[in-house]
Amino acid sequence: MTETDSILSRKKILFIINPISGTRGKENILHLINTNVDLDIFEPEILFTRKKGDAIQIIKEKREEGFKYFVAVGGDGTVNEVGSAVVDTDCVMGIIPLGSGNGLARHLKIPIDVEKSIRIINQLKVDKIDYGLVNGQPFFCTCGVGFDAHIGYRFAKQEGRGFFNYVKVALQDFINYKPKKYKLKIDGGEKFKVKAFLITCANASQYGNNAYIAPNADMKDGLLDLAIMSPINILQAPAVGAMLFTKTIDKSTVLRTGKASKVVIKRKREDVVHYDGEPTIMGQKIKIKIVKQGLNIIVP
Template structure:
């Protein structure tokens, strides 16, 4: 007869829930986790964050207690916090995508249904993926400057969340937005001066919501995909939007693409940068690099 499962033989796993991410309520998530997680494999614990930065503090304490598995329950911001806390360690991240965009989860094809995402965790297939650094801050999907960063900054100030509120902000600001001039250096050798609508450095293929800015991005190749979009007008915008959602934006004549390990962007003054959907004001010089296979993550 097999020995009974005891706490000492199970893996300690912490679910970190962001109660305000996305547009969906989190009232049922405790029930879903408790009823779906494999209790023979895992010894689960669930904690809710209260403010930005909580996940970093929680994970630091739990690693000291012997936890190795950490699940981000929320959107790309929650994923970023959890991932940032365990990069370059033997800890492992899982994702239950409950945010507005869910860029990394979508790239990795993790189900958006919470119960199905937990079934992925139960199977415990772990791979190592790349992550990026923008002026020392980790990101896992995309980072960049220009219109998308501007909209991210505006969206963060809005009360409403979700994709349709994001689109409303984007449409409102599109006409008044002025493309900016940048100096770009790629891998220390290739230099260019550009006037751009946006510049994105992508580790994963999409921003979120299946908007693919870098359809061919490989999250394990040790390279970032660079996308520089020339200024566009109102007549071009619908076609560009359609190409984002049909994974064909890389075929557009307004997009210059490439791959690199290191990108340096200079602009006239400090301004907003986005990373994994989070806007932040940074200096005029932005250094973006990639770390090859520095995060261990549970995938389908």
């Protein structure tokens, strides 16, 4: 193969950087990408997002230019945007995790270290995984309602980022948070009522930061892991929190678990829903379903 043939055979890969994700600076990221990407395999390009939604538009334009590989350089929000733009296509997503939670990267065992995560991309091992839809919005880790959605909404309005600021907001709001009543319908079965602290539908095992709400979740089984947490008091909270971080929450008496391909949640009024840590307001009826093996992703 001549040098010209080698250049022509390289794969176009776009690194999409969210400059404000997480708590780590991005000053060195351009250098790390340029010095670690295998130029025998890839023809790289780097672009920065400026606002939410940019990644989706960028990918749409770059696909028309022949790009097939798109790397989310940022946190779970950036991963969600990039993933949402490439699902159900022949495009492939990679991740360089720079967020504060990094839920999908942690589940897939993609290293948090930038150089190591780029080496994973160079190996170009592609797998197919499931993704979820909540009222038509793709998610890859978790979505749900209740206390975690409420805290996500509050946290998004804070100036400080990072895990410890998140915990601070959660502790401040725990005392005054009132569990809500919901109606659920699972896989077309009979409706039933619950009063819950939170309801999570998980494709991946964790929210992020190694907080495992669904320790046994499998991203290739075509099913969501459903976790319904009963109302808890301040005395129960420390033990429940500890179980999240020791992968034992599924053993807790306050958690009901199950698996489903479709879940419908109804509530009295519109309120917050979170998907991959992103809070948004949705209506009374929330339709959640799994899409089997709809995302091509680079894995270790």
